Amino acid sequence: xxxxxxxxxxxxxxxxxxxxxxxxxxxxxxxxxxxxxxxxxxxxxxxxxxxxxxxxxxxxxxxxxxxxxxxxxxxxxxxxxxxxxxxxxxxxxxxxxxxxxxxxxxxxxxxxxxxxxxxxxxxxxxxxxxxxxxxxxxxxxxxxxxxxxxxxxxxxxxxxxxxxxxxxxxxxxxxxxxxxxxxxxxxxxxxxxxxxxxxxxxxxxxxxxxxxxxxxxxxxxxxxxxxxxxxxxxxxxxxxxxxxxxxxxxxxxxxxxxxxxxxxxx
Numbered sequence: 001x002x003x004x005x006x007x008x009x010x011x012x013x014x015x016x017x018x019x020x021x022x023x024x025x026x027x028x029x030x031x032x033x034x035x036x037x038x039x040x041x042x043x044x045x046x047x048x049x050x051x052x053x054x055x056x057x058x059x060x061x062x063x064x065x066x067x068x069x070x071x072x073x074x075x076x077x078x079x080x081x082x083x084x085x086x087x088x089x090x091x092x093x094x095x096x097x098x099x100x101x102x103x104x105x106x107x108x109x110x111x112x113x114x115x116x117x118x119x120x121x122x123x124x125x126x127x128x129x130x131x132x133x134x135x136x137x138x139x140x141x142x143x144x145x146x147x148x149x150x151x152x153x154x155x156x157x158x159x160x161x162x163x164x165x166x167x168x169x170x171x172x173x174x175x176x177x178x179x180x181x182x183x184x185x186x187x188x189x190x191x192x193x194x195x196x197x198x199x200x201x202x203x204x205x206x207x208x209x210x211x212x213x214x215x216x217x218x219x220x221x222x223x224x225x226x227x228x229x230x231x232x233x234x235x236x237x238x239x240x241x242x243x244x245x246x247x248x249x250x251x252x253x254x255x256x257x258x259x260x261x262x263x264x265x266x
Contacts, residue, residue, distance in 0.1 A: 003106075003132065004132055006106065007116065007128070007129040009060055010106070010116045011116050011118070011125050014053070014117075014118035014125065015125060016052070016056070017049045017086060017102050018120040018123075020048070020049055020052065021045055021086075021087060022120050024045045028045065028093075043090065045093070046069070046070050047070050047086075049087055049102070050068055050069070050070045050086035053084055053086055054066060054073050061082070063080070064077040064080040064082055065078075065082070066082050066084065067083045067084070067211055067212060068083075068084040069085050069086065069210065070086060079108060079109065081106070082104065082105070082106055083104070083105040083107060083112075083211050083212050083216070084212060085101075085102070085104075085212035087100055087102065088100060088103045088189065088190040088213060089186075089187045097187065098121035099119070099121065099187055099188055099191055100121070100188055101118055101119045101120060101188050101191050102117070102118040103115075103116070103190035103213070103217065105212075105219065110238075112215050112216070112218060112219040113130040113219070114129040115127065115218070115220050117190045117193070117194045117220060119194065124137060124194075126194040126198065126220050128223035130219070130223075131223075132223065134220050134223040134225075141198040143196060143202075143224050143226040143247040144202045145199075145249065147249045147250075148249065149203075150179060151181070152202035152203060153182055153184065153201055154180055154183045154203045154205070155184050155185070155196070155203070155204040156173065156185055156204065156205055157186075158185060162208040169207065172258060175257060180202075189204075189206055189213040190213060190214070191217075192206070193221050194217055194220055196224075197220045202247050202249075202250050203244070203245065203251070204244070204245045204246070205258060206243060207231070208242075209241055209243060214238060214243050217245075218238065221245045225247070227245070227251045228244070228245045229255070230243060230244070231244060231262050233255055
Protein backbone atom coordinates (compact mmCIF):
# COMPACT_ATOMS: atom_id res chain seq x y z
CA UNK A 1 0.00 0.00 0.00
CA UNK A 2 1.20 3.51 -0.87
CA UNK A 3 0.65 5.17 2.51
CA UNK A 4 1.89 8.54 1.28
CA UNK A 5 -0.71 8.64 -1.49
CA UNK A 6 -3.44 7.47 0.89
CA UNK A 7 -2.40 10.12 3.41
CA UNK A 8 -2.46 12.99 0.93
CA UNK A 9 -5.87 11.94 -0.34
CA UNK A 10 -7.08 11.72 3.25
CA UNK A 11 -5.89 15.29 3.78
CA UNK A 12 -8.19 16.39 0.98
CA UNK A 13 -11.08 14.48 2.55
CA UNK A 14 -10.43 16.14 5.92
CA UNK A 15 -10.22 19.58 4.31
CA UNK A 16 -13.49 19.03 2.44
CA UNK A 17 -15.23 18.09 5.69
CA UNK A 18 -13.62 21.08 7.38
CA UNK A 19 -14.93 23.41 4.70
CA UNK A 20 -18.45 22.12 5.35
CA UNK A 21 -18.03 22.54 9.12
CA UNK A 22 -16.64 26.06 8.75
CA UNK A 23 -19.63 27.04 6.65
CA UNK A 24 -22.06 25.82 9.30
CA UNK A 25 -20.61 27.91 12.14
CA UNK A 26 -22.92 30.93 11.61
CA UNK A 27 -25.95 28.71 10.99
CA UNK A 28 -25.90 26.68 14.22
CA UNK A 29 -28.84 27.24 16.59
CA UNK A 30 -29.43 26.11 20.17
CA UNK A 31 -32.10 23.71 18.91
CA UNK A 32 -29.44 21.94 16.81
CA UNK A 33 -27.48 20.85 19.89
CA UNK A 34 -28.28 17.64 21.73
CA UNK A 35 -26.62 15.74 24.57
CA UNK A 36 -25.09 12.29 24.17
CA UNK A 37 -24.19 12.20 27.87
CA UNK A 38 -22.98 14.38 30.70
CA UNK A 39 -21.36 17.47 29.12
CA UNK A 40 -21.08 15.51 25.86
CA UNK A 41 -22.68 17.31 22.93
CA UNK A 42 -23.39 16.54 19.29
CA UNK A 43 -24.91 18.52 16.43
CA UNK A 44 -26.13 17.77 12.91
CA UNK A 45 -22.76 19.14 11.80
CA UNK A 46 -20.87 16.31 13.53
CA UNK A 47 -23.10 13.63 12.05
CA UNK A 48 -23.23 15.07 8.53
CA UNK A 49 -19.47 15.64 8.46
CA UNK A 50 -18.89 12.03 9.55
CA UNK A 51 -21.19 10.69 6.83
CA UNK A 52 -19.28 12.66 4.22
CA UNK A 53 -15.91 11.50 5.54
CA UNK A 54 -16.98 7.85 5.72
CA UNK A 55 -18.35 7.94 2.17
CA UNK A 56 -15.08 9.35 0.82
CA UNK A 57 -12.92 6.95 2.82
CA UNK A 58 -14.92 3.97 1.60
CA UNK A 59 -14.07 4.98 -1.96
CA UNK A 60 -10.43 5.47 -1.04
CA UNK A 61 -9.92 2.12 0.69
CA UNK A 62 -12.76 -0.35 0.07
CA UNK A 63 -12.93 -3.14 2.63
CA UNK A 64 -11.47 -1.17 5.54
CA UNK A 65 -13.41 -1.04 8.79
CA UNK A 66 -14.38 1.99 10.84
CA UNK A 67 -14.25 3.27 14.40
CA UNK A 68 -16.21 6.50 14.18
CA UNK A 69 -17.31 8.75 17.03
CA UNK A 70 -20.87 9.33 15.84
CA UNK A 71 -21.43 5.67 14.89
CA UNK A 72 -22.62 6.49 11.38
CA UNK A 73 -21.23 3.14 10.26
CA UNK A 74 -20.53 -0.21 11.90
CA UNK A 75 -18.03 -2.14 9.83
CA UNK A 76 -15.10 -4.31 10.80
CA UNK A 77 -12.03 -4.62 8.62
CA UNK A 78 -9.86 -7.72 8.48
CA UNK A 79 -6.64 -5.72 8.11
CA UNK A 80 -7.27 -1.97 7.99
CA UNK A 81 -9.53 0.25 10.06
CA UNK A 82 -10.24 3.98 9.87
CA UNK A 83 -10.54 5.90 13.14
CA UNK A 84 -12.61 9.03 12.59
CA UNK A 85 -13.52 12.07 14.66
CA UNK A 86 -15.47 14.37 12.34
CA UNK A 87 -15.39 17.29 14.77
CA UNK A 88 -12.95 17.14 17.66
CA UNK A 89 -13.83 20.09 19.88
CA UNK A 90 -17.62 20.14 19.52
CA UNK A 91 -18.05 22.18 22.70
CA UNK A 92 -15.74 24.84 21.28
CA UNK A 93 -17.66 24.70 18.01
CA UNK A 94 -21.08 25.25 19.57
CA UNK A 95 -19.76 28.21 21.57
CA UNK A 96 -18.02 29.76 18.58
CA UNK A 97 -14.58 29.26 20.10
CA UNK A 98 -12.10 28.82 17.26
CA UNK A 99 -10.27 25.60 18.03
CA UNK A 100 -11.79 22.45 16.54
CA UNK A 101 -10.60 19.90 14.05
CA UNK A 102 -11.15 16.87 11.86
CA UNK A 103 -9.12 13.83 12.90
CA UNK A 104 -8.66 10.74 10.71
CA UNK A 105 -6.29 7.82 11.36
CA UNK A 106 -5.68 4.54 9.59
CA UNK A 107 -4.79 1.48 11.64
CA UNK A 108 -3.32 -1.79 10.40
CA UNK A 109 -3.85 -4.64 12.85
CA UNK A 110 -4.26 -2.28 15.83
CA UNK A 111 -1.24 -0.15 14.86
CA UNK A 112 -1.66 3.41 13.61
CA UNK A 113 0.09 3.78 10.25
CA UNK A 114 -1.30 7.11 9.05
CA UNK A 115 -2.82 10.19 10.65
CA UNK A 116 -4.37 13.49 9.57
CA UNK A 117 -5.48 16.35 11.83
CA UNK A 118 -7.04 19.36 10.12
CA UNK A 119 -7.45 22.42 12.34
CA UNK A 120 -10.30 24.15 10.58
CA UNK A 121 -10.06 27.73 11.79
CA UNK A 122 -6.41 28.28 10.83
CA UNK A 123 -6.56 26.05 7.76
CA UNK A 124 -3.67 23.96 9.06
CA UNK A 125 -3.46 20.33 8.00
CA UNK A 126 -1.05 18.17 10.01
CA UNK A 127 -0.31 14.71 8.66
CA UNK A 128 2.04 11.76 8.77
CA UNK A 129 2.39 8.23 7.51
CA UNK A 130 4.55 5.50 8.98
CA UNK A 131 8.18 6.14 8.11
CA UNK A 132 7.39 9.33 6.21
CA UNK A 133 8.10 12.05 8.80
CA UNK A 134 5.47 14.64 9.81
CA UNK A 135 4.10 17.55 7.82
CA UNK A 136 1.91 20.63 8.02
CA UNK A 137 0.55 22.20 4.82
CA UNK A 138 3.40 20.74 2.79
CA UNK A 139 6.18 21.69 5.18
CA UNK A 140 8.09 19.26 7.44
CA UNK A 141 7.54 19.69 11.18
CA UNK A 142 9.51 18.59 14.24
CA UNK A 143 8.91 18.58 17.95
CA UNK A 144 10.46 21.31 20.05
CA UNK A 145 14.03 21.08 21.25
CA UNK A 146 13.31 22.66 24.65
CA UNK A 147 15.69 20.91 27.06
CA UNK A 148 13.65 20.78 30.27
CA UNK A 149 10.20 21.18 31.76
CA UNK A 150 11.28 24.55 33.12
CA UNK A 151 11.60 25.67 29.48
CA UNK A 152 8.32 24.10 28.35
CA UNK A 153 4.74 25.04 27.58
CA UNK A 154 2.35 22.13 28.12
CA UNK A 155 -1.17 21.27 27.04
CA UNK A 156 -3.86 19.24 28.74
CA UNK A 157 -7.58 18.63 28.70
CA UNK A 158 -10.20 18.24 31.40
CA UNK A 159 -12.52 15.21 31.54
CA UNK A 160 -16.16 16.04 31.00
CA UNK A 161 -17.72 13.05 32.75
CA UNK A 162 -15.09 10.74 34.30
CA UNK A 163 -13.85 12.52 37.41
CA UNK A 164 -12.43 9.42 39.11
CA UNK A 165 -8.81 10.56 38.72
CA UNK A 166 -9.28 14.24 39.42
CA UNK A 167 -7.26 14.22 42.64
CA UNK A 168 -3.98 13.04 41.06
CA UNK A 169 -4.77 14.94 37.89
CA UNK A 170 -5.12 18.26 39.74
CA UNK A 171 -1.94 17.53 41.69
CA UNK A 172 -0.10 17.04 38.41
CA UNK A 173 -1.77 20.10 36.89
CA UNK A 174 -0.74 22.29 39.83
CA UNK A 175 2.83 20.99 39.77
CA UNK A 176 3.08 21.72 36.03
CA UNK A 177 1.75 25.25 36.53
CA UNK A 178 4.45 25.89 39.12
CA UNK A 179 7.34 24.31 37.19
CA UNK A 180 6.81 25.15 33.51
CA UNK A 181 6.00 28.13 31.30
CA UNK A 182 2.35 27.23 31.83
CA UNK A 183 -0.42 24.84 30.83
CA UNK A 184 -2.96 25.47 28.06
CA UNK A 185 -6.31 23.81 27.45
CA UNK A 186 -7.30 24.04 23.76
CA UNK A 187 -10.38 21.80 23.89
CA UNK A 188 -9.30 19.44 21.09
CA UNK A 189 -6.92 16.61 21.95
CA UNK A 190 -6.17 16.12 18.26
CA UNK A 191 -4.99 19.73 18.01
CA UNK A 192 -3.01 19.45 21.25
CA UNK A 193 -1.07 16.54 19.78
CA UNK A 194 -0.56 18.30 16.46
CA UNK A 195 0.82 21.30 18.31
CA UNK A 196 3.27 19.07 20.19
CA UNK A 197 4.36 17.66 16.83
CA UNK A 198 5.15 21.10 15.40
CA UNK A 199 6.80 22.41 18.56
CA UNK A 200 4.18 24.85 19.80
CA UNK A 201 3.80 22.73 22.92
CA UNK A 202 6.54 20.64 24.46
CA UNK A 203 4.16 18.10 25.96
CA UNK A 204 0.55 17.02 26.41
CA UNK A 205 -1.23 14.77 28.91
CA UNK A 206 -4.87 13.83 29.38
CA UNK A 207 -7.06 10.95 30.54
CA UNK A 208 -10.60 9.80 29.69
CA UNK A 209 -9.98 9.92 25.96
CA UNK A 210 -11.26 7.81 23.08
CA UNK A 211 -9.37 6.29 20.12
CA UNK A 212 -10.72 8.90 17.71
CA UNK A 213 -9.34 11.68 19.93
CA UNK A 214 -5.72 10.52 19.81
CA UNK A 215 -5.04 7.96 17.07
CA UNK A 216 -4.09 10.41 14.31
CA UNK A 217 -2.27 12.90 16.49
CA UNK A 218 -0.20 10.27 18.27
CA UNK A 219 1.38 9.09 15.02
CA UNK A 220 2.06 12.66 13.91
CA UNK A 221 3.94 13.29 17.18
CA UNK A 222 6.00 10.13 16.78
CA UNK A 223 6.88 10.87 13.16
CA UNK A 224 7.85 14.41 14.22
CA UNK A 225 10.44 12.95 16.60
CA UNK A 226 8.42 12.88 19.82
CA UNK A 227 7.50 10.12 22.25
CA UNK A 228 4.01 8.87 23.09
CA UNK A 229 2.91 6.47 25.85
CA UNK A 230 0.14 5.88 28.33
CA UNK A 231 0.57 7.00 31.95
CA UNK A 232 2.47 3.80 32.77
CA UNK A 233 5.02 4.32 30.02
CA UNK A 234 3.48 1.60 27.87
CA UNK A 235 1.93 1.70 24.40
CA UNK A 236 -1.75 1.41 25.30
CA UNK A 237 -2.54 5.05 24.50
CA UNK A 238 -4.99 4.60 21.60
CA UNK A 239 -7.46 2.38 23.47
CA UNK A 240 -6.22 2.84 27.05
CA UNK A 241 -7.98 6.20 27.60
CA UNK A 242 -4.83 8.06 28.72
CA UNK A 243 -1.93 9.60 26.85
CA UNK A 244 1.34 11.39 27.44
CA UNK A 245 3.18 12.95 24.47
CA UNK A 246 6.29 15.10 24.57
CA UNK A 247 9.56 15.94 22.91
CA UNK A 248 12.53 13.69 23.57
CA UNK A 249 14.21 16.08 26.01
CA UNK A 250 11.41 16.50 28.55
CA UNK A 251 9.63 13.17 28.17
CA UNK A 252 11.41 11.27 30.93
CA UNK A 253 11.11 14.16 33.38
CA UNK A 254 7.39 14.52 32.75
CA UNK A 255 6.84 10.76 32.73
CA UNK A 256 8.47 10.41 36.14
CA UNK A 257 6.15 13.03 37.59
CA UNK A 258 3.06 11.46 36.02
CA UNK A 259 3.96 8.00 37.32
CA UNK A 260 4.73 9.32 40.81
CA UNK A 261 1.45 11.23 41.10
CA UNK A 262 -0.85 8.55 39.75
CA UNK A 263 0.88 5.63 41.52
CA UNK A 264 0.71 7.46 44.86
CA UNK A 265 -3.03 7.98 44.48
CA UNK A 266 -3.95 4.42 43.46
